[in-house]
Amino acid sequence: MTYAIQRIAFSILSLFILLLTTFLLSHVMAGDPAIVAAGPNAGAAKIEALRQQMGLNDPIFIQFFIYCGSILRGDLGTSWFTQQPIAQDLLRELPPSLELVLLAMLINLAVSMPLGLITARYAHSKFDDMVRLVVMAGAGLPVFWIAILLQQIVAGNWGLLPIAGRLSFANRSFSGPTGFYLFDSLLAGNVSVFFDALAHLLLPAIALSLLFTAVGVRITRTSMINEFRKDYVTLARAKGAGEARVMFRHVFPNGATPALTVFGMQFGWMLGATVLVEEIFGRPGIGRYAIKAVTQSDIHAVVAVVLIIGVVFLVANLLVDILVYALSPRKQRAG
């Protein structure tokens, strides 16, 4: 039980620091919000009136308190360039990004886990050395560059996959209740839209996952190597278990847990990295939204993206920790 309390306290502390950071960014470092809000050509009197109205003459901690209050009510302010409540913008932009990140994460897990396990089993072999080199190369790839190259070569020159967007022109009118097209299309029983959406997702997801997969393989390998050194592996072999059984039944469940924590953190980082690929592939999403907001100097919209990605990050970590806890044998005693 103490673990749960500690974990939740940590999440609340993280949220507090996140709010403090976004507050400082949008209200302190960005210059006088009243001047920003009044727009260009505003007179001194108008600015002073706005300042009074926005509560900028209040002590800073009261401003922060008010800021937190409005955030918790779901009020993120109004966007400059979309002229809409930012919260509403984000709700629209988040599903396509999450869809992209989920697929990229799936690719990441599908590659990292088995590769990490096998390279750990055959550590210091030729195969391991080769994978290590590929991984180091992968960790040196600029995501945006590889995205451009993939788009140009695979989609442009070879015509294997669509170049940009979320759906083909023929399916342009498709929409669904959740905004996750893969899910919505299945819900509507429309398989062709499902595959269309998947085809559009593939290249951006691969580009996005490369860097993270490189790290993922390494983390999984390290974690699994630690397990292979333990005596229970010897005992499993002594029982007459074959290598496949040793790897999948014994080592994997134990080694996956520490790796899982890192993958949980990667989820938030991936969502952040969508700024590098969504624009290139012409996909709507919070990454593209953030870039637009930055180029329009829409500070509140940018900070809202920082906040929402931070929150997704915290939630993802909390979920992973709960999962790890649920998988651990120790909970049997506590429960």
Add this chain to the structure above:
Amino acid sequence: MSTLWTYARSNIERTALIVAALVILMALFGGLLAPFDPLKIDFRSKILPPSPEHWLGTDGSGRDVLSRLLVGAQMTLASTAVVLVVVATFGCAVGIFSALVGGAVDNMLMRLADVWLGFPPLILALGFAAALGASLEAAIWALIFSWWPNYARLTRMVTVDILSRKFIASADALGVGTGAKIFRYILPNAFDVLIVQVTLDISAIMLAISGLSFIGVGAQIPLPEWGAMIADGRSYVANGWWIVLAPGLMIFLTAFSFNIIGDMLRRELDPTSRRR
């Protein structure tokens, strides 16, 4: 330098060392070698493919790509170096302080670092750039701001480990002061671990800086920073592939080489990594 060479155990590692040395030389003297003015626009000679005159061709505004790469090396690498030096120094100071003070302060600082470490640095940097205005300096500040906890955590770990060893107890018994302890015992012992981490972080920071420039919140477009060059060349990728390929390859080769060197240093210097 010669010590580094003796660490190398394969041709791949030797190649990485040579590439890294060339890139560093490029950053130091690239501007002197550049055959053309990297910023001079000449629309009559735009999108020229590689030729004896323009070895790597010209970009969409007729600028010589090779010259831009040579000059840009300095921007990309110097920014990376600045971020790492500041981050390592500051993080190191916080880490040692935290470990020496201990107790609640230590606990709080490390919790803070934990929270900090989590947030995606790219996004934090985006917020920074939005608040400070988009520029290479803003990108550097943003990365410094989001990266220091790595070093605070690492240094604290090393320091706590050193403080728990026997020679510190005997130093205590001899009445060695805190300052002397830091400079004579902690820093020399932490150095190896830090140098490995710095080398491994070079590629990550470089990728972050060029990424920020690519999305328009770092170095601004006419500047020959490698990420910005890729952003600039994007619209010509179909008929001027070299404009995008060249800076991307430079980023990749540099990052890859430093990854290999970092891996090699870890093997040679980090006692916790297993050797055979």
Add this chain to the structure above:
Amino acid sequence: MTVPLLELRDVTIALRGSNRRMVTGVGLSVSVGEVFGVVGESGSGKTLLTRTVFGLQDDTYLAGGTVSFAGRTLPLDGYMKAARKLLGGEVGFVPQDPYSSLNPTMRVGEQITEALYLAKRMPMNGTATRQAAIDVLGEVGIPEPELAFRQFPDQFSGGMRQRIVFAIALAQDPKLLIADEPTTALDAITQRRVIELMLDRCRTRGMAVILISHNLELLRQSVDRLAVLYGGQLHNIAETAAIGHHTIHPYTEALFDCIPSKGKTLEDIRAIRGEPAGAGFGLKGCAFASRCRYAEPICVESDLPLNSAAQNGFTACLLGRGAPQ
């Protein structure tokens, strides 16, 4: 004479990669149902020897000699694979550390039913398998075996865990059980209890046991014969009854002299001077010579004799000490 259960002749073990010879020319045999001990200081090669012989060591290989099990000689080519085939049926193994030798995320019951499945092809979820697992847990003295069946390893003490590990080996009904320092991590009283229980269960089933330990006193009370390893060399194979009574091999004698016991005065207890030699000494000269109080020039100059015939009562002493009378 009947065929021995396990016979090693001139077995040499080397590291993969560097080919450094860690253990050289070991010959010994263990007969059916015998309790055999292997004693040596840490680094003597005793663990390396057994782990390599049964294919459990990744970074070493059998560089020479022959290993026969129940009259069948294992091939040198693909040795590891052939040796591993013996495990989980013919040979059981109890690793050193009970705290890490059970899979922490697998229930105790499943770890035993898995052993039953692997050795006897009993279905893992069958009721008979479950009952057999519970029975064997009871047999090794686990209280409330049915509850234990459902529990995870971290809910048991070290002594209980080692019993569970033993139960896993016992469930497979092997002909030979290898116990590698099975009780080092436990306190002295638990140590004695677990060993006694283990030997008792093995004797009733007619299992042969190889008990590996650095603790000569522990072995002297539990085994019939023991092999003495030092610096990767086999120095002595002695009847335990003889130790402390007849002239014995100088190193065995030195080990015996370290043991405090009733009837010994403080002067009788002697530490062995000098530092132990690591494994990999080779065969040129006696590895113990530098610490031996009887050492003469011949001890460093001559090659150490081998127990090629895997005889009982072998002594490698170049001065002939410890030969059977």
